[in-house]
Amino acid sequence: MGTAPSALGALNLMMRVFTDFDGPIMDVSERYYQVYQYCLSQASEPDQLIRVLPKAEFWRLKRAQVPERQIGQISGLHDDQARYFAQLRRETVHSRDYLHHDRILPGAIAALETMQTMQYDLVVVTMRRQQSLYPVIEQYDLGRFFGPDARYCLPDDYVKDQDVIEKTRLMAKAIAQLPPASTMWMIGDTEADIAAARAHDLPVVAVLSGIRDRDRLAAYGPDLIVNNLTEAVNAIQRATPCPPSRPFLG
Ligand SMILES: [Mg+2]
DSSP: OOOOHHHHHHHOOOEEEEEOSBTTTEEOHHHHHHHHHHHHHHHSOTTOOOOOOOHHHHHHHHHTTOOHHHHHHHTTOOHHHHHHHHHHHHHHTTSGGGGGGOEEOTTHHHHHHHHHHTTOEEEEEEEEEHHHHHHHHHHTTGGGTSOGGGEEEEOTTOOOOOHHHHHHHHHHHHHHHSOOOSEEEEEESSHHHHHHHHHTTOOEEEETTSSOOHHHHHHHOOSEEESSHHHHHHHHHHHSOSOTTSOOOO
16 A cells, blocks of 8 residues: 555654754854954053954854953953953944854855755754844845744844853744654754754754864764764764655655
8 A cells, every 4th residue: 555645744754954043054253353353442542552363363262162351351451451342242243234244154055955955844043133134044045945934033122141041942932833843953053052952852963164163062962063064964864864854655
């Protein structure tokens, strides 16, 4: 007796991949570096000797999760200045003025296309606010991967709690609202992504193309650590060799 497609539909063999935006898809390092330089100039005295870190050194510190104040101190700021530097940086880094420094990561589009070919249900879960997500989705034509119902971000006027808490909350909302899936994965680049996945019992692949280095990611215990989105997709494919959304009908 053959299995009718409608019966297969009823089995709900949907494979869903949640992905973070910044880190797996977008490179925010230049934005963060520009904001660092701006805040350093604002927090220091005009005649003060400060050391503007080269971008590679700055980004290495960010990826090692060195606190902002400490980065200010390493750059030559006094304690009070470093405190102000950290506060100003927090207020500035997500402002629209700096978003144009972001770049899509090499290979990210191709990796998304691969998942689409595999008929994975793609959902983006990000701490970006709607006003800083939607224009970028438009700019890079990412709407073909993430329709309006597959975008989980923060409302523009939302006062954010810690990322670990917010991301877990946002994942809960996504899981509650989206149609059920038989298999779900999470891809992300920070402890917030790993915590959110763990809270909902999802396997999680951490990528090194974002704002945490291998040591930091390993400390948070993802299922896998890979270099980028392409490798994450390969890992997910290997773990689920037969795409559940396209069962072999014989
Ligand atoms: Mg991220």
